[in-house]
Amino acid sequence: MRITTSSAxxxxxxxxxxxxxxxxxxxxxxxxxxxxxxxxxxxxDAPPSGHSAPAGTAGTAQGPAHSAAHxxxxxxxxxxxxxxxxxxxxxxxxxxxxxxxxxxxxxxQVLETLRKNHVKATFCMIxxxxxxxxxxxxxxxxxxxxxxxxxxxxDVTMDHKPVAYQRQQIxxxxxxxxxxxxxxxxxxxRAPGGAFTPDSRAIAAASGMRPLGWxxxxxxxxxxxxxxxxxxxxxxxxxxxxxxxxxxxxxxxxTVAALKEYLPWLTEQGYSFSFPARTT
Numbered sequence: 001m002r003i004t005t006s007s008a009x010x011x012x013x014x015x016x017x018x019x020x021x022x023x024x025x026x027x028x029x030x031x032x033x034x035x036x037x038x039x040x041x042x043x044x045d046a047p048p049s050g051h052s053a054p055a056g057t058a059g060t061a062q063g064p065a066h067s068a069a070h071x072x073x074x075x076x077x078x079x080x081x082x083x084x085x086x087x088x089x090x091x092x093x094x095x096x097x098x099x100x101x102x103x104x105x106x107x108x109q110v111l112e113t114l115r116k117n118h119v120k121a122t123f124c125m126i127x128x129x130x131x132x133x134x135x136x137x138x139x140x141x142x143x144x145x146x147x148x149x150x151x152x153x154x155d156v157t158m159d160h161k162p163v164a165y166q167r168q169q170i171x172x173x174x175x176x177x178x179x180x181x182x183x184x185x186x187x188x189x190r191a192p193g194g195a196f197t198p199d200s201r202a203i204a205a206a207s208g209m210r211p212l213g214w215x216x217x218x219x220x221x222x223x224x225x226x227x228x229x230x231x232x233x234x235x236x237x238x239x240x241x242x243x244x245x246x247x248x249x250x251x252x253x254x255t256v257a258a259l260k261e262y263l264p265w266l267t268e269q270g271y272s273f274s275f276p277a278r279t280t
Contacts, residue, residue: 100248102136117263124148127173134180148188156193188212
């Protein structure tokens, strides 16, 4: 069937309009997409996410180019809106992150293990726990580790809640951590269960916190056994991995035991330790 000149013009105009709309949606972070680190960026009506998704290589399910586009977008503070999953640096760096504390029993043991291995980590703290144990927040900061806001009380369904609620969870959690260590920056925000939304990323970035994901998840929170944890973290590591561990939320004896073996192993493999990237 022949296409008339006017018909062809209308079709070309439709293609241009559709492409422009898709570009706007991608830049705004509106489409839902799953990251291979288990964290999720999605619209509010998607199902909640936990820490149970399998760990994989850094990036999103839509590929490195899509991930780079999100990383390039910046909030008003200049902090990228994209979720950081890479250790900073260009070589064999690894970033160790510790979630759900501080805890009076396990945080000191994790700190001791890190100290013995000359490792600096990033501690993602729950606001109410930081408020309850400010001396542990100060101990973490005194050892040179970085601080990360993990919300007020780790509500893994907060991505289904109104934006005002998300803002309260993020900003009040940050304030609770800062109150324990005045003047020490809270450099990152990690959503409970990795359940980010475009709004939560924007709120975090606007307050100077880089949204933080992970690329290796041994699911130590589920206490799968020392052998299973080590197998997960010593397998094929992605480039500049960000590894997820826990010092809160339950019995973390397996985590402490795994760190005692894993950190020397990384050093033997030629890795050095850094913090998660805060830039693109």
